[in-house]
Amino acid sequence: MTTPFRPHTLLVTAAILIRNDGAILLAQRPEGKTFAGLWEFPGGKVEVPESPEAALVRELDEELGITVRPEKLKPFTFVSENCATFHLLMILYLVRDWENEPVGREGQTLAWVPASELGDYPMPKADAPLVPQIQALLG
Numbered sequence: 567m568t569t570p571f572r573p574h575t576l577l578v579t580a581a582i583l584i585r586n587d588g589a590i591l592l593a594q595r596p597e598g599k600t601f602a603g604l605w606e607f608p609g610g611k612v613e614v615p616e617s618p619e620a621a622l623v624r625e626l627d628e629e630l631g632i633t634v635r636p637e638k639l640k641p642f643t644f645v646s647e648n649c650a651t652f653h654l655l656m657i658l659y660l661v662r663d664w665e666n667e668p669v670g671r672e673g674q675t676l677a678w679v680p681a682s683e684l685g686d687y688p689m690p691k692a693d694a695p696l697v698p699q700i701q702a703l704l705g
């Protein structure tokens with residue numbers, strides 16, 4: 567008897583960084599990573615035994631060189647998506663306060679994008695429902 571394949575759930579945290587003028591930060595995944603070339607919200611995997619908030623604070627420092635206080639992470643929404651070899655559970659926080667200017671520390675290209683133009687940037691399939699939610703929030 568074969569055991570049915572059950573993908574494990576991968577917990578990922580990501581940030582919707584919102585600048586004072588309403589633009590949102592997207593990062594283009596670099597060559598060598600899965601989904602290279604697609605645009606995403608900065609963040610990454612929650613490592614054991616981190617809290618989701620501690621993981622996101624760490625990822626934002628590693629990927630962008632910014633410092634965010636955990637209490638500045640505002641829970642916004644999540645996506646739950648089957649990605650074949652794993653099931654992605656990605657929780658998203660709104661972030662309006664940080665220190666330092668974001669830079670792509672892992673070779674990613676960064677773009678500040680008005681909410682109305684988010685649809686022009688190809689994203690991983692799991693991100694599709696996020697675009698209308700962000701546009702509804704920011705108008």
Ligand SMILES: Nc1nc2c([nH]c(=O)n2[C@@H]2O[C@H](COP(=O)(O)OP(=O)(O)OP(=O)(O)O)[C@@H](O)[C@H]2O)c(=O)[nH]1
Nearest residue numbers: 578579580600601606607608609610611654690692693
């Ligand atoms: N950060 C981020 N990951 C996303 C998004 N959409 C999406 O499907 N993912 C998926 O979430 C998973 C984990 O994200 P990641 O690759 O950023 O993880 P990480 O920073 O820990 O990278 P690493 O594996 O190189 O250490 C990947 O399979 C990625 O494709 C998104 O908008 N932002």
Ligand SMILES: [Mg+2]
Nearest residue numbers: 608609610611
């Ligand atoms: Mg990442």
